[in-house]
Amino acid sequence: MKIDLMKNDxxxxxxxxxxxxxxxxxxWHFLYEGISKIINPxxxxxxxxxxxxxxxxxxxxxxxxxxxxxxxxxxxxxxxxTLVGLxxxxxxxxxxxxxxxxxxxxxxxxxxxxxxxxxxxRPGEGSYMLVNKNLIExxxxxxxxxxxxxxxxxxxxxxLSSELNSLGDK
Amino acid sequence: MNQExxxxxxxxxxxxxxxxxxxxxxxxxxxxxxxxxxxxxxKLKKSNLLQDLISDNxxxxxxxxxxxxxxxxxxxxxxxxxxxxxxxGLGFATPGWTSSASERAKKNKLDxxxxxxxxxxxxxxxxxxxxxxxxVRAELGIEASKxxxxxxxxxxxxxxxxxxxxxxxxxxxxxxxxxxxPDHWHxxxxxxxxxxxxxxxxxxxxxxxxxxxxxxxxTVKETGIxxxxxxxxxxxxxxxxxxxxxxxxxxxxxxxxxxTTNRNSPGGAWVWGIDPKGNSKTIDWETFQEPSPNKIPxxxxxxxxxFRWRCWYDYGTGLSGDLFSHDFDQINQIMGLGIPKYASSxxxxxxxxxxxxxxxxxxxxxxxxxxxxxxxxxxxxSSLNSRGNRIMGxxxxxxxxxxxxxxxxxxxxxxxxxxxxxxxxxxxxxxxNSKYPIYSYAPGSKQIDGITSATSQYFANKGLLYTYRDxxxxxxxxxxxxxxLDSIRSKTLPTCNIEEALHEGVxxxxxxxxxxxxxxxxxxxxxxxxx
Numbered sequence: 243m244k245i246d247l248m249k250n251d252x253x254x255x256x257x258x259x260x261x262x263x264x265x266x267x268x269x270w271h272f273l274y275e276g277i278s279k280i281i282n283p284x285x286x287x288x289x290x291x292x293x294x295x296x297x298x299x300x301x302x303x304x305x306x307x308x309x310x311x312x313x314x315x316x317x318x319x320x321x322x323x324t325l326v327g328l329x330x331x332x333x334x335x336x337x338x339x340x341x342x343x344x345x346x347x348x349x350x351x352x353x354x355x356x357x358x359x360x361x362x363x364r365p366g367e368g369s370y371m372l373v374n375k376n377l378i379e380x381x382x383x384x385x386x387x388x389x390x391x392x393x394x395x396x397x398x399x400x401x402l403s404s405e406l407n408s409l410g411d412k
Numbered sequence: 413m414n415q416e417x418x419x420x421x422x423x424x425x426x427x428x429x430x431x432x433x434x435x436x437x438x439x440x441x442x443x444x445x446x447x448x449x450x451x452x453x454x455k456l457k458k459s460n461l462l463q464d465l466i467s468d469n470x471x472x473x474x475x476x477x478x479x480x481x482x483x484x485x486x487x488x489x490x491x492x493x494x495x496x497x498x499x500x501g502l503g504f505a506t507p508g509w510t511s512s513a514s515e516r517a518k519k520n521k522l523d524x525x526x527x528x529x530x531x532x533x534x535x536x537x538x539x540x541x542x543x544x545x546x547x548v549r550a551e552l553g554i555e556a557s558k559x560x561x562x563x564x565x566x567x568x569x570x571x572x573x574x575x576x577x578x579x580x581x582x583x584x585x586x587x588x589x590x591x592x593x594p595d596h597w598h599x600x601x602x603x604x605x606x607x608x609x610x611x612x613x614x615x616x617x618x619x620x621x622x623x624x625x626x627x628x629x630x631t632v633k634e635t636g637i638x639x640x641x642x643x644x645x646x647x648x649x650x651x652x653x654x655x656x657x658x659x660x661x662x663x664x665x666x667x668x669x670x671x672t673t674n675r676n677s678p679g680g681a682w683v684w685g686i687d688p689k690g691n692s693k694t695i696d697w698e699t700f701q702e703p704s705p706n707k708i709p710x711x712x713x714x715x716x717x718x719f720r721w722r723c724w725y726d727y728g729t730g731l732s733g734d735l736f737s738h739d740f741d742q743i744n745q746i747m748g749l750g751i752p753k754y755a756s757s758x759x760x761x762x763x764x765x766x767x768x769x770x771x772x773x774x775x776x777x778x779x780x781x782x783x784x785x786x787x788x789x790x791x792x793x794s795s796l797n798s799r800g801n802r803i804m805g806x807x808x809x810x811x812x813x814x815x816x817x818x819x820x821x822x823x824x825x826x827x828x829x830x831x832x833x834x835x836x837x838x839x840x841x842x843x844x845n846s847k848y849p850i851y852s853y854a855p856g857s858k859q860i861d862g863i864t865s866a867t868s869q870y871f872a873n874k875g876l877l878y879t880y881r882d883x884x885x886x887x888x889x890x891x892x893x894x895x896x897l898d899s900i901r902s903k904t905l906p907t908c909n910i911e912e913a914l915h916e917g918v919x920x921x922x923x924x925x926x927x928x929x930x931x932x933x934x935x936x937x938x939x940x941x942x943x
Contacts, residue, residue: 266439273443281451292522307521331440333433400433 253389261391265330265340268382272343273327279320287316294353295360302353322346330386333396337387344383351376483568484897487541487586487610489577489601490593491553493684494615495544498590498642499553501890503532503562504539506552510561524885532890534564535897541586543574545696546718548689576699581605588900590893591615592642594721595728596703599624606635611900613893615642616741617733618917620703622925625917626940632910640896640906641913643741647891650853654746654803654810654824657851663805663826664834667784669747671739672799673731673791681764681772681793682722682734686715701726716767723768725928730770731759731791732924739789739801740778741908741916742812747803751915752778752787755922756932763794776923789923807832808850825849 253261279285294302305311323346329339354362356370392398486502488495496506513526542553550573557571574580581589581604588611591601599619602612618641619625632639645651675681695718697710704726708714721727722734743749759774772794778787803810812824828835830846838844899906922933925942934943
């Protein structure tokens, strides 16, 4: 009965392939964003936060003003992104990974939303009006959360099966 | 047999399970292979130019402790805006300044001026004398000397007021003198102080005229006092880094240097506020104008001249002594140029037609035939299009300030030239791309400051407000005053000593004289005259 959980009768083969590819691509993106920050000694979230507009801008400025909190924010970003990336790429605790990842990009969106009339000093890499890639990635992660694939392809499958095995042994 | 089949089926199933579980691991492997390739390429790009310097990226340590730290008694002649800043560098701010700075810090957490002031090193000195021709300012100086809101707490001594500079510089209660008067008083006060055996910190521009420069130079050499010229850019760590790059010849032959000033506000153009308390009773106008060639009676025009003195050749040299002097000293610090053979300049009063006689657009050219080099200076007070300073080599260009800053203060970038000989192979291989910097220096890039006004931003971009030591923001004026006091105690030469001051003074006066006389000026180093 429980073995059925892992039997892929939820998705067709191509649906599962599509979901796994999406998970791997977003995982890759997060992992590199995280690692590139970890290996760059000069990276800090301060410049991004200082350019923050809209409702979270004052919060952003108070983060930057306090070097301890700024250091903590930097740490969370560097390692958070890396762990979410690994989680999605390897398919380990991927539903949580997707949820946390969504939280990250939604925050990035809210700290600097591409609303009409908000001007940013850092150049954008595309043309956006209300919708930007952060928002899209956030909802792609929401889809991955709703349609998990790591119990079929990913380390979650092994975790689940060993849990089930130990249940079966009992 | 049946059992065995079942067993191998289960194995197969298990293996399939495991394969599905580990299916994405190769992607992670690919990720790390690509990451390794990228890091190797990045490293290769860096190693091509400035690897040694990058490994030597640490800032110089801020405090070189001086063994003989006798308590020094300092007097200030000229307690205007700059005098106030210099004495803050010494550790003495007015109560008005400390309370408003701490208020600002509470309102705007990014305003670090108060924090920077309070974390300054205590220089073990007292402000004991103040001389200013405007009563209001003199009183403020006295108040500053008594203010206990400072890193060292209560000072050993407090200041008394001297009505005339001669009393201050000859007083036995004073060891060293800071001169922050308008330029037309610099040489008189400095020479009198040196002759009285006092050490001198003198603001730039060194003097109002060429002859004063030579006289001051000779007096300092004869008396042997410790002289520091007020170019606090000497303390900016970025320029020391830039110097290493130039010294290693990494820019190739340099034939053109371009220095620029861009300002676009009344404050930046010296249209400063006229203090409502300024009148014939509170200002000693006759003493003020005594050294200047043209004299006028006290009145509204005199008030304008008293508070906006940089606008007239009677009291200073306009753009030359105020801003060109900084940029020249910066490049002299980095490249060790010395005095040029020829200077010419031109310009006009094109925007601020407010009665001033110094130009608001002014361009100067310095020629160094023995160095195969031209230095071009271009200034406007009516456009903020910040062009930065560029040291343009055949192989690479160093851009200081201006667009190179990208948010960092006092930083610079180096870009390879697409037709460079030195980097030809690497450019062809694609290892160096001339579009992107091969080196960028952004001190304190993890630090953020809220510097607001356009003029503050201008100074900050030139490294004249703040510099960084071990990533911590320090007021460069504080470091420059400290450098002077340390040199007095250790009997060594300060960084902007009288030799450097001579370069600045003569060069600026060559350019000024060219504008005034409408011809090219030549420096005769043997007879020490301008031809």
